[in-house]
Amino acid sequence: MGAGQSSSGSHPHPPARALHILRVTPSSPASQTNIEAFFDFVIGLEGDTFSSRKTLDAAELERIVEAHEGRNLSLQVWNSKNLETRVVNIVPSRAWSLAAPNSREPDTQPSLLGLSMRMCEPEFAIDNVWHVMDVLEGSPAESAGLVPYGDWIIGWSGGVLGAEGDFYDLVEAHIDKPLRVYVYSYDFECVTYSIGGRD
Numbered sequence: 453m454g455a456g457q458s459s460s461g462s463h464p465h466p467p468a469r470a471l472h473i474l475r476v477t478p479s480s481p482a483s484q485t486n487i488e489a490f491f492d493f494v495i496g497l498e499g500d501t502f503s504s505r506k507t508l509d510a511a512e513l514e515r516i517v518e519a520h521e522g523r524n525l526s527l528q529v530w531n532s533k534n535l536e537t538r539v540v541n542i543v544p545s546r547a548w549s550l551a552a553p554n555s556r557e558p559d560t561q562p563s564l565l566g567l568s569m570r571m572c573e574p575e576f577a578i579d580n581v582w583h584v585m586d587v588l589e590g591s592p593a594e595s596a597g598l599v600p601y602g603d604w605i606i607g608w609s610g611g612v613l614g615a616e617g618d619f620y621d622l623v624e625a626h627i628d629k630p631l632r633v634y635v636y637s638y639d640f641e642c643v644t645y646s647i648g649g650r651d
Contacts, residue, residue: 466493466530466532466535466573466574466575467493467495467530467574468573469571469572469573469574470493470494470495470508470530470571470572470574471493471494471495471508471509471510471513471569471570471571471572472490472493472569472570472571472572472574472577472612473487473488473489473490473492473493473494473529473567473568473569474489474490474568474569474570474607474611474612475489475567475568475609476488476489476566476567477563477566477567477568479548479551479566480548480549480563480565480566480567481542481543481544481545481548481564481565481566482542482565482566482567483566484542485540485541485542486540487529487540487542487567488531488533488642488643489634489643490578490606490607490612490634490636490643491531491532491533491578491636491643492529492530492531492532493529493530493531493532493572493574493577494508494513494527494528494529494569495508495528495529495530495537496508496527496528497516497525497526497527497528498526498527498528498539499526509571510569510570510571513569517544517564517565518544518564520543520544521544521545521546521564522543522544522545523543523544524541524542524543525541525542525543525544526539526540526541527539527540527541527542530574532574532577532578542565544564544565545564546564548566549563549566570611572612577612578606578612580612580613580614580615580616580618580619581604581605581606581636582604582605582619583601583603583604584598584599584600584601584602584603584604584605584635585600585601586600587599587600596646596647597646598635598646599637599639602637602638602639603635603636603637603638604635604636604638605619605633605634605635606634606635606636606643607633607634608622608631608632608633608634609632609633609634609645630647631647632645632646632647633645633646
């Protein structure tokens, strides 16, 4: 584990509801931790999982993060790959986004963590993934560097895909336009962005 990270043990059953981490912005405080997009879920704070009274929601987490600007914050994070909960120490800061203004959307407040999240039910959050079985020569998939058998498409820049037909609809909507998808690589055990059009 990375510096400042500690394991809290195995939790084979997913939490009922949690904040699903969809994106970790480069150069952000979150990028300096071992937080993993799509497979990690924020379930609470160290010492308080919220499970006994309520679920930690995005608005409450935002208030807590604001109150910890420049100070250590210990998040409890559940991982859907290894079914374990760990503590991730992170220091909320605006400095990184002011130094890299292109890292955020126009007319939005700078993120203190550099995370994009949504409330969800982790048990069903990654139901629809697509295993790359073949990559045709000269196709957008080949240009994007997708690897047959080793890569899984697990979402896109707009979030996760909620039903079997969503991926095909998404590709159809991006004919001759760039489409950014999240790809999990089995070989490198990491999530990356790939950019392509229609294959």
